[in-house]
Amino acid sequence: MKEKGLTKILMSILLVLISIAVIVIAFVGIYMPKSNKLKNIIPDFKLGTEVDGIIEYRLVPDDTEEEQEVWVDSKGKIRGYVEDGSEHTHEDESVEVTTDLEETNTETETNDTGFNEEVRTIRKNEKSSLTESNFEKSKKLIEERLERAGATEYAIRLDKATGNMVVELSQNDDVSYLYQVALSAYGEFDIIDYQTGVVLMDKSHLVDAGVATNLNQETNNYDLYLQLSLDEEGRQIIKEISKQYVQYTDADGNTQTDRISIRVDGSSIMTTYFGEEYDEAILNIPISSGVSVEDLNTYAESIDSVAFLLRQDTMPVKYVQDGGALFIESSLSKDVMNVIYWSIVAILVVTVLIFFIKFGTRGFLAGILNACLIGLVILVLKFTKVVISVSSIVSLYGVVALNLVFLIKYLRKLKDGVQGSYLDTMKKYYSVIFPLVVVSFIFTFFVSATVTGLGEVLFWGLLLQLIYNTIVVKYVLEGK
Numbered sequence: 375m376k377e378k379g380l381t382k383i384l385m386s387i388l389l390v391l392i393s394i395a396v397i398v399i400a401f402v403g404i405y406m407p408k409s410n411k412l413k414n415i416i417p418d419f420k421l422g423t424e425v426d427g428i429i430e431y432r433l434v435p436d437d438t439e440e441e442q443e444v445w446v447d448s449k450g451k452i453r454g455y456v457e458d459g460s461e462h463t464h465e466d467e468s469v470e471v472t473t474d475l476e477e478t479n480t481e482t483e484t485n486d487t488g489f490n491e492e493v494r495t496i497r498k499n500e501k502s503s504l505t506e507s508n509f510e511k512s513k514k515l516i517e518e519r520l521e522r523a524g525a526t527e528y529a530i531r532l533d534k535a536t537g538n539m540v541v542e543l544s545q546n547d548d549v550s551y552l553y554q555v556a557l558s559a560y561g562e563f564d565i566i567d568y569q570t571g572v573v574l575m576d577k578s579h580l581v582d583a584g585v586a587t588n589l590n591q592e593t594n595n596y597d598l599y600l601q602l603s604l605d606e607e608g609r610q611i612i613k614e615i616s617k618q619y620v621q622y623t624d625a626d627g628n629t630q631t632d633r634i635s636i637r638v639d640g641s642s643i644m645t646t647y648f649g650e651e652y653d654e655a656i657l658n659i660p661i662s663s664g665v666s667v668e669d670l671n672t673y674a675e676s677i678d679s680v681a682f683l684l685r686q687d688t689m690p691v692k693y694v695q696d697g698g699a700l701f702i703e704s705s706l707s708k709d710v711m712n713v714i715y716w717s718i719v720a721i722l723v724v725t726v727l728i729f730f731i732k733f734g735t736r737g738f739l740a741g742i743l744n745a746c747l748i749g750l751v752i753l754v755l756k757f758t759k760v761v762i763s764v765s766s767i768v769s770l771y772g773v774v775a776l777n778l779v780f781l782i783k784y785l786r787k788l789k790d791g792v793q794g795s796y797l798d799t800m801k802k803y804y805s806v807i808f809p810l811v812v813v814s815f816i817f818t819f820f821v822s823a824t825v826t827g828l829g830e831v832l833f834w835g836l837l838l839q840l841i842y843n844t845i846v847v848k849y850v851l852e853g854k
Contacts, residue, residue, distance in 0.1 A: 386850045390739060393746030393846075400749030401719055420526070420546050420759045429549045430700040431557060433539040433693040436498035444496070445489035445572050453489050457571035487572050498692045508690040509537040515686055516541070519556035522682055526761055537691060542702075546761070549699065560639050560692060561683040565615070568633040568645055574615055579608025583684035585677045586658055587670070596665045598673050599658040600643070600680060609655045616652035638680060714767055721774060722748060733785045736851055740781050743850060747842050748774055751835050758834070765828035773835030776807065780843065788851060796848045811836055 403414035443456035513532045516539075520528050527544040541557060543549045563577040582603040587596050604612065621631045635642045636659055644659050662673045726741030733740065751773060760766065780803050787795035804811075814832030 386739075389846055389850055390742055393742055393749075396746045396753070397722075397742075397749045400752045401715075416753070417756045417759075419756055419762045421762050426545050428542045428702050429545060430702055431541045431543070431553060432696040432700075433541065433557060434696045435504055435537045436692045436694045438694075439495055439497040441493055442496045444492055444494050445487055445570070446492045446494075447489050452494070453487075454566060454570070454572040456491060457566075457569070487567070487570050489572065503690055504537060506534045509534055511687070512537075512689050512691045512693070513539065515561075515689055516556055518686065519559075519682070520552060523552055523555050523679070525552055525556070538696075539693070544761075545701075553695075553699075555679050555683070557693070558695075559683055560689045561686050562637075562639050562688055563684050564637055566635050566637060567619075568635040574634065575608060575611045577684070577688060579605050579611065580684060581605050581608075581655075583681035585674050585681060587674070590664075593664065594667075595663075596667070596670055596673075597660065598662040598665055598670075598677055600661050600677055602657040602659065602684070604655045604657060606655070609653070612657060613651065613653050616648040616650070619647050620649070621647055638684070643680075718748065718770070718774060725778060729781075729785070733789060736788065737785060739850055740785055740847070743842075743847050744777055744781055746846075747777055747839060750838050750842065751831075754834050754838065755831065758830070760830045760834070763828070766831045769828045769831035769835070773831065773839070776835075777839055777843075779803070780839070781847075784847075784851070796844075796852065800844075807836075 399416060403416040405412040405414050407413075445453045445456060447453050509532060513530055517528075517530060520543075524547070525543060526546050527542075529542040531540040531542075533539070543552055561577075563580060564573050565575040566573050580602060584601045584603075586599040586601040588599070589596055615634060619632045619634045621629060624630050631647050633645055633647045636644045636646070643661070661677050665673050722741070722745040725744060726738060729737030729741040729744075731737070751770070755762070755766075755770075780799065783803065784795060784799040787799055792798060810832065814829050814836060816829065
């Protein structure tokens with residue numbers, strides 16, 4: 375019996391020491407040498423825009439226009455822009471095509487287009503497209519892109535009369551990446567005659583877009599493709615293209631090549647020709663080759679971002695940035711956050727002293743264990759990257775208060791020698807706060823980062839409280 379009692383005492387001491395270590399790690403961190411400096415390997419809180427400020431982009435419909443040479447059919451419809459060959463100097467020659475499509479570097483040839491060449495004034499946005507419905511649709515597309523790109527917090531304000539937009543992003547995110555994939559992209563797609571610029575197929579024939587991979591058995595590396603699914607008309611167009619855009623020998627015995635250029639938002643992602651007739655509804659565009667297993671997801675996500683744009687409708691209004699990105703500071707400075715952070719530490723220290731005075735050694739241990747629980751909650755919030763907003767801070771104070779209420783009731787029952795003190799306290803405590811448990815669970819799945827942060831703090835706090843108090847606190851306090 376004495377050995378059993380001694381083992382329980384030693385286990386309790388060990389748990390208390392571990393608790394103190396958790397407290398230090400949560401509130402101070404773990405510092406390791408890196409680049410001749412000590413770096414804290416415990417991540418910082420992910421601060422929301424209410425606390426950390428916002429990055430603001432102002433977007434306005436592009437009202438520019440310019441004269442351009444275009445190809446026009448017999449009905450006066452523009453069929454493409456006359457190419458002078460200058461844009462092809464950036465052609466990527468490193469991509470190796472492993473399908474029926476083959477790459478070439480031969481000189482540009484001039485084809486007989488069958489269209490008239492005219493000079494027209496081209497507007498980035500036709501006046502007919504600048505409507506309230508198109509402004510709303512553009513806003514919705516940007517919202518979908520921001521969600522898809524993983525923006526933690528954002529807000530979009532739209533002036534329905536002018537189409538001007540103000541987009542607010544969190545500093546926690548890679549705002550440059552978000553601007554590139556969500557704000558500046560249009561989602562246009564076409565296949566053009568590389569020699570002339572005549573559009574051969576547009577986005578209307580795309581059914582779907584995704585990522586395809588092929589494992590090279592010899593190198594154990596992957597080739598990645600942008601996979602395009604075409605409708606039946608698109609399939610027939612590609613079939614006809616594959617007959618015309620080939621390598622051939624002219625009357626003088628010279629090798630000539632007619633090529634196509636596959637473009638996204640006007641930028642060529644591949645220039646190629648066909649080795650044989652292509653009669654498939656799936657078109658694989660090689661993007662990356664020799665990708666290792668470790669880098670596969672990174673490359674695939676990058677290609678899928680392009681595929682997502684192609685799956686979306688094209689932006690009906692073309693926007694440009696009005697001025698540079700603006701940083702708008704929060705009314706809550708980081709100094710205020712430090713005060714809030716260390717005030718929690720002060721509350722926990724005072725709690726240890728009060729518990730010791732009122733409940734003796736058992737109260738002192740309860741105070742230490744309470745601080746450890748809050749430390750665990752803070753660590754979980756940091757590692758799960760819960761967005762800390764004003765409501766999240768209030769929730770954290772709430773978790774501290776709730777656990778203090780639980781411990782006070784529990785310690786009183788232990789002091790009075792009540793049988794089944796822990797179970798009795800649990801029943802009464804959770805019968806009162808059960809609605810709060812439900813609310814925290816529901817709030818966790820809200821779209822708003824403010825509400826989600828509140829819910830996640832409560833959710834993790836109450837979950838850890840239940841597990842930690844049942845396994846650790848009960849064991850240590852009832853062993854005294």
